[in-house]
Amino acid sequence: xxxxxxxxxxxxxxxxxxxxxxxxxxxxxxxxxxxxxxxxxxxxxxxxxxxxxxxxxxxxxxxxxxxxxxxxxxxxxxxxxxxxxxxxxxxxxxxxxxxxxxxxxxxxxxxxxxxxxxxxxxxxxxxxxxxxxxxxxxxxxxxxxxxxxxxxxxxxxxxxxxxxxxxxxxxxxxxxxxxxxxxxxxxxxxxxxxxxxxxxxxxxxxxxxxxxxxxxxxxxxxxxxxxxxxxxxxxxxxxxxxxxxxxxxxxxxxxxxxxxxxxxxxxxxxxxxxxxxxxxxxxxxxxxxxxxxxxxxxxxxxxxxxxxx
Numbered sequence: 001x002x003x004x005x006x007x008x009x010x011x012x013x014x015x016x017x018x019x020x021x022x023x024x025x026x027x028x029x030x031x032x033x034x035x036x037x038x039x040x041x042x043x044x045x046x047x048x049x050x051x052x053x054x055x056x057x058x059x060x061x062x063x064x065x066x067x068x069x070x071x072x073x074x075x076x077x078x079x080x081x082x083x084x085x086x087x088x089x090x091x092x093x094x095x096x097x098x099x100x101x102x103x104x105x106x107x108x109x110x111x112x113x114x115x116x117x118x119x120x121x122x123x124x125x126x127x128x129x130x131x132x133x134x135x136x137x138x139x140x141x142x143x144x145x146x147x148x149x150x151x152x153x154x155x156x157x158x159x160x161x162x163x164x165x166x167x168x169x170x171x172x173x174x175x176x177x178x179x180x181x182x183x184x185x186x187x188x189x190x191x192x193x194x195x196x197x198x199x200x201x202x203x204x205x206x207x208x209x210x211x212x213x214x215x216x217x218x219x220x221x222x223x224x225x226x227x228x229x230x231x232x233x234x235x236x237x238x239x240x241x242x243x244x245x246x247x248x249x250x251x252x253x254x255x256x257x258x259x260x261x262x263x264x265x266x267x268x269x270x271x272x273x274x275x276x277x278x279x280x281x282x283x284x285x286x287x288x289x290x291x292x293x294x295x296x297x298x299x300x301x302x303x304x305x306x307x308x309x
Contacts, residue, residue, distance in 0.1 A: 025108060025125035033110040033119065038090045041109055044118070045084065045092065049138045052120065052129040060139045061094075070141040071096060081144045092120070098284050098304050101245060101265035205231075209247075254292075269308075283309070 022028040029035075036044065044050075045063040051074075052059055058074040063084055071080045082096035091106040107120040107128055120129040137143070202221040205213060209229040216236045226246040234252050239259040249269045253276050260280040270290040279299040288308030303309055 022110075022112075022119060023127050025110070025121040025127075028110040028119055028121070031113060033113050036090070036109045036111065036118075038086050038088075041086050041090065041092050044109070044133060047136060049134045049136065049141075050118075050131045051134070052131050054129050057129065060141070062137045062139065062141050062143065064143055068144055069094070070137075070143050071099070072139055072141055079141075097302075101285060102262075102282070103244070 022031055022033065046065050047063065049060050049062045052061060059071050060074065061069055061071045063069050067083050067085055069082050069084045071082065073079070078099075080096045080099050082094060082099075084095070085093045087093055087106055091108055093104055093106040095102060095104045105122070105128075107122060109131075110119045110121065112119055112130070116132065118131040118133070119127060120131060122128050202218060202223075204211065205216075205218060205221060205223055205228060206226045208231060209227050210231060211228070212232045213228075213236050214232050214234045216233070218233075218241050219237050219239045221238070221241045223246050224242050224244045226243065228251055229247045230250045231248070232252050233248075233256050235255045236253070237257045238261050239257055240261060241258070242262045243266050244262055245265040245267075246263070247267045248271050249267045250271060251268070252272045253268075254272045254274045256273070256276045258276060258278045258281050261278065262282045263278075263286050264282050264284040266283075266286045268286055268288050268291050271288070272292045273288075273296045274292050274294040275296065277297040278301055279297055280301065281298075282302045283298075283306045284302050285305040286307070288306060291308055293309075298309070
């Protein structure tokens with residue numbers, strides 16, 4: 001079979017393999033598949049290689065005991081690094097450096113009762129991957145040691161041999177997110193306190209295409225997926241702001257400060273970034289096509305997969 005034909009039928013083979021497993025978490029429970037608790041997930045993953053397969057994903061992932069991971073795609077030979085952990089409610093959480101825009105995704109894991117495989121389910125109960133495990137670094141992947149020593153969920157306790165309290169998974173509840181009201185226009189703040197202004201501006205910036213935020217203090221603002229298309233952010237301070245997948249197309253960011261800002265997957269097409277400072281920013285897979293970059297500082301930025309730079 002030639003390589004061209006294999007590339008065409010390969011996704012359908014994967015889809016067929018995945019379809020044989022339970023398609024939802026509820027199906028898995030009805031079939032009697034046991035859910036792995038935190039300790040079992042730790043034992044399954046630590047210093048082992050898991051092969052995760054879905055209709056559009058097939059990769060080997062090596063889980064180092066320090067919480068770092070190395071990943072290699074079987075189909076297109078792409079490679080990535082990242083971090084993993086175990087949440088307090090018994091889910092395996094993965095964060096790749098480049099894949100999935102660096103988002104954190106957590107999965108409930110069930111053992112397939114009919115096969116030597118595992119099933120990964122998303123928070124809404126959909127099947128994300130089927131997985132097989134092999135001991136050690138079976139693919140001999142390069143390993144990047146995790147440098148940060150920040151507190152983790154429960155993996156660190158397990159590594160030290162401490163007992164982890166179990167969770168009653170049958171009683172999991174998810175609190176609904178509070179509704180967010182978006183103002184139609186930027187109000188005047190002549191009588192508001194400085195802190196009230198900061199809070200209001202940061203809230204409005206989550207969905208305010210074409211708004212005027214010139215010289216605004218947006219430091220450490222949570223603007224994930226924000227719609228700031230065509231906004232005036234001239235001279236604004238967005239240091240350490242989280243702008244992952246934000247829409248900044250055509251925005252004026254001239255003279256803006258974006259020190260260590262998080263911009264993976266952000267849309268900056270045709271934006272004006274002249275004189276802006278993006279030192280230390282995460283620009284992975286961001287799109288700068290047509291952007292004005294005159295005098296822009298890009299010192300120590302992460303630019304894997306970025307367009308237009």
